[in-house]
Amino acid sequence: MRLTKQDCIDMDQRDPLAACRDRFTLPQDEVYLDGNSLGAMPAHLPARMQQAIAGEWGTGLIRSWNDAGWIDLPQRVAAKVAALIGASADEVMVGDSTSVNLFKALSAALRLNPGRKVILTEEGNFPTDLYIAQGVAELFGAEIRYVPSDASAVADALDDSVAVLMLTHVNYRSGRVYDMAGITRQAQAAGALCIWDLAHSAGALHVELNACSADFAVGCGYKYLNGGPGAPAFVYVARRHQELVRQPLSGWHGHAQPFAFVKDYQPAPGINRMQCGTPPLLSMLALDSALDVFDGVDMAQLRTKSQDLCDLFIRLVDERLGEYGFGIGSPRERELRGSQVALTHPEGYAIVQALIARGITGDFRMPDILRFGFAPLYVRHIDVYHTVDVLAQIMASGEWNQEKFLTRKAVT
Amino acid sequence: MRLTKQDCIDMDQRDPLAACRDRFTLPQDEVYLDGNSLGAMPAHLPARMQQAIAGEWGTGLIRSWNDAGWIDLPQRVAAKVAALIGASADEVMVGDSTSVNLFKALSAALRLNPGRKVILTEEGNFPTDLYIAQGVAELFGAEIRYVPSDASAVADALDDSVAVLMLTHVNYRSGRVYDMAGITRQAQAAGALCIWDLAHSAGALHVELNACSADFAVGCGYKYLNGGPGAPAFVYVARRHQELVRQPLSGWHGHAQPFAFVKDYQPAPGINRMQCGTPPLLSMLALDSALDVFDGVDMAQLRTKSQDLCDLFIRLVDERLGEYGFGIGSPRERELRGSQVALTHPEGYAIVQALIARGITGDFRMPDILRFGFAPLYVRHIDVYHTVDVLAQIMASGEWNQEKFLTRKAVT
Numbered sequence: 001m002r003l004t005k006q007d008c009i010d011m012d013q014r015d016p017l018a019a020c021r022d023r024f025t026l027p028q029d030e031v032y033l034d035g036n037s038l039g040a041m042p043a044h045l046p047a048r049m050q051q052a053i054a055g056e057w058g059t060g061l062i063r064s065w066n067d068a069g070w071i072d073l074p075q076r077v078a079a080k081v082a083a084l085i086g087a088s089a090d091e092v093m094v095g096d097s098t099s100v101n102l103f104k105a106l107s108a109a110l111r112l113n114p115g116r117k118v119i120l121t122e123e124g125n126f127p128t129d130l131y132i133a134q135g136v137a138e139l140f141g142a143e144i145r146y147v148p149s150d151a152s153a154v155a156d157a158l159d160d161s162v163a164v165l166m167l168t169h170v171n172y173r174s175g176r177v178y179d180m181a182g183i184t185r186q187a188q189a190a191g192a193l194c195i196w197d198l199a200h201s202a203g204a205l206h207v208e209l210n211a212c213s214a215d216f217a218v219g220c221g222y223k224y225l226n227g228g229p230g231a232p233a234f235v236y237v238a239r240r241h242q243e244l245v246r247q248p249l250s251g252w253h254g255h256a257q258p259f260a261f262v263k264d265y266q267p268a269p270g271i272n273r274m275q276c277g278t279p280p281l282l283s284m285l286a287l288d289s290a291l292d293v294f295d296g297v298d299m300a301q302l303r304t305k306s307q308d309l310c311d312l313f314i315r316l317v318d319e320r321l322g323e324y325g326f327g328i329g330s331p332r333e334r335e336l337r338g339s340q341v342a343l344t345h346p347e348g349y350a351i352v353q354a355l356i357a358r359g360i361t362g363d364f365r366m367p368d369i370l371r372f373g374f375a376p377l378y379v380r381h382i383d384v385y386h387t388v389d390v391l392a393q394i395m396a397s398g399e400w401n402q403e404k405f406l407t408r409k410a411v412t
Numbered sequence: 413m414r415l416t417k418q419d420c421i422d423m424d425q426r427d428p429l430a431a432c433r434d435r436f437t438l439p440q441d442e443v444y445l446d447g448n449s450l451g452a453m454p455a456h457l458p459a460r461m462q463q464a465i466a467g468e469w470g471t472g473l474i475r476s477w478n479d480a481g482w483i484d485l486p487q488r489v490a491a492k493v494a495a496l497i498g499a500s501a502d503e504v505m506v507g508d509s510t511s512v513n514l515f516k517a518l519s520a521a522l523r524l525n526p527g528r529k530v531i532l533t534e535e536g537n538f539p540t541d542l543y544i545a546q547g548v549a550e551l552f553g554a555e556i557r558y559v560p561s562d563a564s565a566v567a568d569a570l571d572d573s574v575a576v577l578m579l580t581h582v583n584y585r586s587g588r589v590y591d592m593a594g595i596t597r598q599a600q601a602a603g604a605l606c607i608w609d610l611a612h613s614a615g616a617l618h619v620e621l622n623a624c625s626a627d628f629a630v631g632c633g634y635k636y637l638n639g640g641p642g643a644p645a646f647v648y649v650a651r652r653h654q655e656l657v658r659q660p661l662s663g664w665h666g667h668a669q670p671f672a673f674v675k676d677y678q679p680a681p682g683i684n685r686m687q688c689g690t691p692p693l694l695s696m697l698a699l700d701s702a703l704d705v706f707d708g709v710d711m712a713q714l715r716t717k718s719q720d721l722c723d724l725f726i727r728l729v730d731e732r733l734g735e736y737g738f739g740i741g742s743p744r745e746r747e748l749r750g751s752q753v754a755l756t757h758p759e760g761y762a763i764v765q766a767l768i769a770r771g772i773t774g775d776f777r778m779p780d781i782l783r784f785g786f787a788p789l790y791v792r793h794i795d796v797y798h799t800v801d802v803l804a805q806i807m808a809s810g811e812w813n814q815e816k817f818l819t820r821k822a823v824t
Contacts, residue, residue: 025470034474041470053461058437058453062446065823097689099663128664131677135662229693250547251511252540265543277509281641283692366673411477
């Protein structure tokens with residue numbers, strides 16, 4: 001029997017996380033399915049940032065480094081992130097971009113495994129991960145081995161030349177999720193270190209880095225962590241590696257005594273050595289405050305809701321869009337899928353633009369992917385219903401087929 | 413004849429830049445002489461940031477990458493910075509920290525000069541510059557040659573092994589300013605490339621990178637550019653070098669087609685290749701807006717006022733503090749000095765804390781430097797008078813000699 005609108009309303013009423021939506025401000029009538037690209041704004045952010053800007057900066061001025069605790073802010077934010085990814089507070093550092101943090105982690109991992117020269121990764125990895133690996137490989141005289149985006153292809157390519165396996169936990173296009181524990185075990189058994197990119201995992205999936213004996217991880221602050229556009233990223237280094245880690249971005253905030261102003265670099269003890277320059281504090285303060293929306297949220301429950309929303313979407317697409325030529329570009333098994341669903345369609349770009357014009361925001365990824373992120377803190381079951389309903393209308397009417405929807409924009 | 417308070421009031425009345433102070437919000441009765449560490453807040457910032465946060469992020473969401481022009485923001489900010497440092501808009505990029513940008517510039521310079529292996533710098537350079545150079549040297553198998561902070565020592569050390577000369581234009585402790593044109597010429601004549609750190613120059617001095625035929629420069633957004641705590645930094649690459657530059661932080665925002673999501677890194681044409689990951693947009697939006705306080709400001713006039721304020725300070729110290737054991741730690745010649753004056757005193761730390769308690773904010777640098785920055789956009793001549801007057805009171809009364817002023821804080 002086909003699901004009805006009332007069924008979805010009932011699901012929302014039974015949703016134990018339904019009240020979390022009130023922690024965000026979303027435009028009236030907007031269905032926002034792009035939280036995997038830029039998270040929604042926590043409702044308390046404007047007031048907090050006003051206080052940070054006019055109060056801490058404008059009035060506190062330089063004194064706020066001590067009086068407002070700016071100097072320890074990266075560690076405080078890191079502790080909040082750590083709690084969401086199954087890490088200890090002293091294993092995570094926040095600052096710089098995901099790309100820069102990946103550069104640090106990859107460089108450090110190659111130095112920890114000096115007899116080996118291969119960076120193993122998947123050719124479908126997020127491009128900046130590949131670009132950074134290419135930059136690192138050139139510096140270290142390393143070689144990159146690309147394999148298809150498939151766990152068995154990865155396992156087959158693990159030999160005794162592989163220094164580092166670098167994978168993104170949830171694929172940015174398909175949403176396919178790797179078995180972190182199993183692959184980490186395989187990599188380590190082959191003598192490789194593992195770097196996980198959690199860009200599409202942190203804040204949406206139930207990540208357990210320490211339970212997986214992870215080595216390194218990086219991740220993004222502006223997707224499911226809702227830290228605002230370009231929010232600082234994070235890097236995780238397992239405690240057992242920290243004292244041996246040397247990363248080349250040896251800026252003063254990673255020094256053992258940043259304010260002693262001595263001549264020679266000496267890395268700070270532990271995770272602090274993963275810092276580099278002065279962090280962008282306004283962006284960092286926003287991320288710090290944004291993370292409070294996770295207060296009291298059980299990550300296992302969050303993961304269940306995310307899977308429920310994605311399952312619901314796929315079922316409604318199956319039930320209602322069968323005649324329009326869509327494919328499902330994501331795994332149908334909920335445990336193999338992150339918090340997003342990809343549809344495929346040759347006219348995907350224009351269809352996404354037509355949806356946006358109707359107040360439903362997803363995004364498009366080359367060549368034919370309509371990507372819908374289901375941020376479980378603020379997306380409702382009724383939003384999923386509405387999305388598929390409008391998609392059916394757009395396809396039935398052909399309204400996607402207009403010049404204004406076919407013209408590509410700078411950022412897709 | 414000793415200068416009087418009325419003399420200073422008269423100087424303010426004749427100051428053609430006096431009205432610029434109203435472009436900032438400063439706490440009532442505060443004398444803020446630490447703009448060289450963290451610039452004051454432009455008065456229009458809170459409203460602009462509220463609009464950026466609640467409007468562009470909260471309401472515009474992911475669409476703001478196109479609709480609010482976030483994608484071109486680094487270039488727009490760079491154009492504003494370029495106008496202050498004598499560069500063309502297409503020679504400057506904004507993003508990341510000064511440390512990270514220095515890493516890019518140093519790596520790029522070493523690659524441009526592959527037959528040489530020495531990074532020449534001064535041992536009194538700002539520590540993060542030294543630390544980054546040490547990190548780069550290890551990666552590239554380069555060697556760092558340290559010389560005393562003195563132009564003739566630098567010139568003497570320029571031989572045919574020097575790949576890069578890396579100097580900070582204005583010394584962070586003494587305020588001593590190097591002859592950028594002359595030293596650049598000497599370095600280039602010796603076959604070296606030159607990297608200038610403009611951390612204490614941009615926004616206070618009349619910098620003319622192109623007129624000096626500079627190669628590379630980096631600088632800070634949160635000092636005299638008033639971009640807010642940890643504001644993004646900038647990097648300059650002369651147009652003649654750009655197509656040959658390869659920097660190792662090859663993230664997607666520096667790619668020729670960041671949204672084509674192709675597998676291989678291809679550097680963007682021109683200065684855009686100096687970008688790496690997604691920039692911290694909230695911090696970047698603050699810097700963008702903050703730079704508007706320079707609208708209509710003549711940089712030569714700004715430099716003159718900065719020199720006048722520093723001269724005034726030194727004269728008042730000479731006239732009024734002779735008996736208290738202060739030394740002048742900066743050049744007395746105005747053309748050899750940046751926009752700050754260092755006093756030296758064995759009890760410098762406690763004296764600075766006592767000043768702060770009286771509403772006058774300078775800072776302390778090891779081992780004995782009281783550092784006073786005179787940001788010419790908002791510091792008045794009467795502030796200078798008041799500072800020396802209170803210093804005299806603090807020394808006469810001995811009020812600096814209290815436990816609360818002697819205890820060191822985390823950030824000095």
